[in-house]
Amino acid sequence: MSESLEVLKKYWGFDSFRKPQDEIIASVLAGHDTFALLPTGAGKSICFQVPTLVTDGLCLVISPLIALMNDQVENLMKRNIKAMALTGELSTDDIITLLDNCVYGNYKFLYMSPERLQQDWVLEKIKNLPLALIAIDEAHCISQWGHDFRPAYLKCNTLKVFFPKVPFIALTATATERVKKDIVENLELNTPNFFQISFARENIKYAVIETEDKFFQIEQLLKNKLEPAIVYVRNRKMCHEISDQLNQLGFKATFYHGGLQKSVKEKNRLKWMKEETPIIVATNAFGMGIDKPNVKTVIHIQIPENLENYYQEAGRVGRDGNQSVAALLYHPSDILTARKQFLNNLPDIDFVKKVYVKLCTYFQIAYGEGLYEQFNLNLNQFCVKYELPVNKTFNSIQFLDRQSILTFKQEYSEKVSIQFLIESKEVIRFISLNSVYEPIIMAILRTYPGIYDMPTAINLALVAKKAACDESKIEEVLTVLNDKExxxxxxxxxxxxxxxxxxxxxxxxxxxVSKHLVAQNKVKQQQLEAVLNYITDTTTCKQKIVLHYFGESYSKNCGNCSVCLSKKATNKMVSSATLILEELRIQPLTSRELLLKTHLNDEEILKTLRELLDSNKIKISSNNKFSIQ
Structure with a gap:
């Protein structure tokens, strides 16, 4: 057995590599620069983790997302592999200590954002590390034509100067031909070995479904027991609403979005992973680092921003190779709304400048100051104060983040501060009369001795642990104590x-950075048009559309997507019309009632109804009921 295979079996428990992981690893071990373009779920991280464990030295991993870094470090640590991440909340002293540990602490993986390379003192420290491999993850971020361009990635080629003999591996799940070329040129890869597997996922049924009633369609899809499932929605409010509606119908569903406390996110994620609640309704904050092979259904109920994101999110189904469904539900009005909202939310340079200046004013940063200062932000409150549109402001702040002007970390938190208003002897007397509160009050007093003198920030999780109860119980008791003054x-x-x-x-x-904004807006407009084409093209196989977008030719039709199935069903249109007319001769019915009575699918119903209306065989009333003409 080869050394790479031994490492794979020892740490991951697999007996063999997926194609082409073994070839990529062999290329890296031979010292070649390597480019791996592998779709979501193909096991990209294995391609740099295994060769690092086979060789002496450290792997430096450049990654754009804190959540992704933390997730990979956590997974490596669980396997007893020493890894660390230089995240934004660390102080300079902490970073110096961690980088020293990399030299003397037998670490194998060091994760950092590309922005760290812009700090000269960090770069000086990195130059002294015993690097065996440099991995550029999410490498599409280096291209201005990529869907997440970050100029800080352009600094990555500096590492080539300091480590000319250390191989580079660039990894991405989504890259068009133009982006591939940019990655190779901007990273200055030396005649790289290129590996790519097809973007085709033949076990996935890509379904684009036009529907008047999206929730009813979600219900129909999930009734087929296609669980576990992810339902992607656009905003936090819909996460709760759709999840509640599904639970009321007897499904077991939970929710996930960026506005939840970390503990709630983790709790809901684990419930879904363990299939206690096999359906999770989520924003696109959910999914990064999720490795669940048996997901059967992914449903999008709003139009995604680009095909790159859609392909990644839809690609979370069927990683076990079994048949699965990726459904996108839309109403024709969604297309008009998407174009309008998209254009309205696309900031120009004047608006970005306005947001930046307002942020500086909001946090009282004087001209020439503010370097590395950190602040908490409630985006809605900020927008209300300055009468700014929330989505456009959010996009502006994201742009400033990608240009490394600021770092924008979305993580809900709640700062709790308390101060005792009565003397200590009165507190003791209160406890003696209300013993139910004793564990919590005593845990607070023992942990925060100065709490009588001034308002003191407390850690709810720490107090809950010491009092052996839930955080919600702590909050409940604090509210009671506050009410009692x-x-x-x-x-x-x-x-x-x-x-x-x-x-x-x-x-x-x-x-x-204005030129980057102009280029970004142009790319985003092109990406939106590609998504809308994917939705509205009713003649081309959906799998073909996706593959063509990524520069891959695909000669055959998949035979499984909504377009291919619709073509197969064309010769059944007479029988569909007959079924509908038979029901309408009995009584007028809505499209939903026809769906239940005929057992036709939503697309067949709508298509047949349109044809019958056009041929004047049926009519529709003001209460949306169809009847014989």
């Missing part, structure tokens, strides 16, 4: 953290 209790929530990476220079700061 025993304490002053304040909870201030925020949904993001802002770190300023540069001193404030207003025009100078924003003007130098």
């Amino acid at each position: 025993i304490i002053s209790y304040k909870a201030k929530s925020n949904d993001a953290t802002i770190i300023f990476n540069e001193v404030r220079e207003d025009d100078r700061t924003i003007n130098r």
